Amino acid sequence: MIIHHPLLGPRDASEFTYLGDAALIHRPDWEAEDALDQFIDYGYLRSNPAGLHRELWFHEGGDRSWLVVTRDTTTHEITKVELARDVARQEGRSK
Amino acid sequence: MRYSGLRVIKEALTGHKGWKPAWRDVEPKSAYDIVIIGGGGHGLATAYYLAKIYGQKRIAVLEKGWIGGGNVGRNTTIIRSNYLLDGNEPFYEFSLKLWEGLEQDLNYNAMVSQRGILNLIHTDAQRDAFIRRGNAMMLNGADADLLTTAQIKERYPFLNTENPRFPIKGGLAQHRGGTVRHDAVAWGYARGADRLGVDIIQNCEVTGFLIENGTCTGVETSRGTIKAGKVASCVAGSSSRVMAKAGMRLPIESHVLQAFVSEGLKPVLPGVITFGAGHFYCSQSDKGGLVFGGDLDGYNSYAQRGNLPVVEDVCEGGMAIFPMLGRARLLRMWGGIMDMSMDGSPIIDKTHIDGLYFNGGWCYGGFKATPASGYVYAHLLARDEPHPTATAYRFDRFNRGLMIDEKGMGNQPNLH
Numbered sequence A: 001m002i003i004h005h006p007l008l009g010p011r012d013a014s015e016f017t018y019l020g021d022a023a024l025i026h027r028p029d030w031e032a033e034d035a036l037d038q039f040i041d042y043g044y045l046r047s048n049p050a051g052l053h054r055e056l057w058f059h060e061g062g063d064r065s066w067l068v069v070t071r072d073t074t075t076h077e078i079t080k081v082e083l084a085r086d087v088a089r090q091e092g093r094s095k
Numbered sequence B: 001m002r003y004s005g006l007r008v009i010k011e012a013l014t015g016h017k018g019w020k021p022a023w024r025d026v027e028p029k030s031a032y033d034i035v036i037i038g039g040g041g042h043g044l045a046t047a048y049y050l051a052k053i054y055g056q057k058r059i060a061v062l063e064k065g066w067i068g069g070g071n072v073g074r075n076t077t078i079i080r081s082n083y084l085l086d087g088n089e090p091f092y093e094f095s096l097k098l099w100e101g102l103e104q105d106l107n108y109n110a111m112v113s114q115r116g117i118l119n120l121i122h123t124d125a126q127r128d129a130f131i132r133r134g135n136a137m138m139l140n141g142a143d144a145d146l147l148t149t150a151q152i153k154e155r156y157p158f159l160n161t162e163n164p165r166f167p168i169k170g171g172l173a174q175h176r177g178g179t180v181r182h183d184a185v186a187w188g189y190a191r192g193a194d195r196l197g198v199d200i201i202q203n204c205e206v207t208g209f210l211i212e213n214g215t216c217t218g219v220e221t222s223r224g225t226i227k228a229g230k231v232a233s234c235v236a237g238s239s240s241r242v243m244a245k246a247g248m249r250l251p252i253e254s255h256v257l258q259a260f261v262s263e264g265l266k267p268v269l270p271g272v273i274t275f276g277a278g279h280f281y282c283s284q285s286d287k288g289g290l291v292f293g294g295d296l297d298g299y300n301s302y303a304q305r306g307n308l309p310v311v312e313d314v315c316e317g318g319m320a321i322f323p324m325l326g327r328a329r330l331l332r333m334w335g336g337i338m339d340m341s342m343d344g345s346p347i348i349d350k351t352h353i354d355g356l357y358f359n360g361g362w363c364y365g366g367f368k369a370t371p372a373s374g375y376v377y378a379h380l381l382a383r384d385e386p387h388p389t390a391t392a393y394r395f396d397r398f399n400r401g402l403m404i405d406e407k408g409m410g411n412q413p414n415l416h
Helices: A035-044 A084-090 B005-013 B041-052 B089-106 B124-139 B149-155 B182-195 B239-244 B308-321 B323-327 B370-383
Strands: A002-005 A009-012 A017-021 A052-058 A066-072 A078-083 B031-037 B059-062 B117-121 B145-147 B170-174 B199-201 B206-212 B215-221 B224-233 B252-264 B272-275 B280-284 B289-300 B330-341 B347-350 B356-360
Touching: A002 A066, A002 A078, A017 B289, A052 B289, A066 A084, A078 A084, B031 B041, B031 B215, B041 B059, B041 B182, B041 B370, B059 B224, B089 B124, B089 B182, B089 B370, B117 B124, B124 B145, B124 B170, B145 B149, B149 B170, B182 B199, B182 B370, B206 B224, B224 B239, B224 B370, B239 B252, B239 B356, B252 B308, B272 B308, B280 B308, B289 B308, B289 B330, B308 B323, B347 B370, B356 B370
Parallel strands: B031 B059, B031 B224, B059 B199, B117 B272, B224 B356
Antiparallel strands: A002 A009, A017 A052, A052 A066, A066 A078, B117 B170, B145 B170, B206 B215, B215 B224, B252 B289, B252 B330, B272 B280, B280 B289, B347 B356
């Protein structure tokens, strides 16, 4: 697989390590009433779809940036690559 | 029809006209006591033991494809019980004991071959860890044998014991481990279950669950609605996809693991060798092909095929320890999809929906577990309580901090 890095262009997927579902960007609020349930969900439960999946890849063998890659898990086709930092800001992480 | 040597001779003399299909091709009925989703090894074994040991009647196995066409035919056929933790080892040893009696029990030649499995040691720390593991195995009634480099050289003279990065400093052997002909396991259990009255329904995909007031009362399928007293999901690799139809999210990611077979060779490899440090393991099939594999590709996938970097990694590992591999040509390679759970161990449990049961999360170790998985799942379905060897495989172990994490990797499925 080739990942089209937004800053570096096409890079081989073997330069990256894989973390998982991009929903992990949104760590629950530890002060919420149901924080325990939210953290169990965050830590252990995954949607694991067959089809489009937004996921976190780390460019360990490169510029060490985190990316959000949108990829089809049934074909491995990558349709979108964004910097995780931009995604997190757009989605209101750490406001 | 009972199979025997005499029967083979009789059929040979009468033109092989007396053989019958190993199981019936049946139309689904409108209702069953127990419906098992998934006609793989685990699902068929569950049906077999439900009928044979637990005396259940009116059982159906629903398979979306054909018997033997799923993961039971896509693995590398190894059986062993060399686990460390209390939650796992009694279960896998129970499974190995069932393998030892399987062919007589099923009256089917599954080619169970206890040719032994060897895990290689390269450092003092690894030796300490393997001694501990071997002792844990023996405490649970399994066999374990610590071999020296000289013993390994005598048995496997072709291994490169002098690799500069990973010199072989010994190994932990389990002589009762080995390989089984995987298709025969599916066919044998299917035939055994069918003879006990189980309906095996192929080309029947489950498209939804009937859930009323928190109780599961049946399934919608591509061949109509089927009512059921109990519904048992047994579809490792696709667990998240199936259970999503019941509104559940699971502690599982689906990952692809690749496997490889070389051209057929004369017998060269007497046993199974695992080179964990180099992401490589290998055995030789009875047809002569070297069957080998390594690590996961590492990203979520349902594609049943992997990518080339892992092919390179596996072959490099193989060449480092097993240089003669370079003389063989690769014949086939393929990918299998597995339920990678959050702690690397399986789940066999009730769900929060009454009447709906779950068996999955087998990671890359489902094949060896086939007989015990079926047996303990049948126990759970028949008695509504877990079998004594499977009490730890609960859904709630994650929230309760009781994970069964053999490798100590934490909640990162692609590292198990």
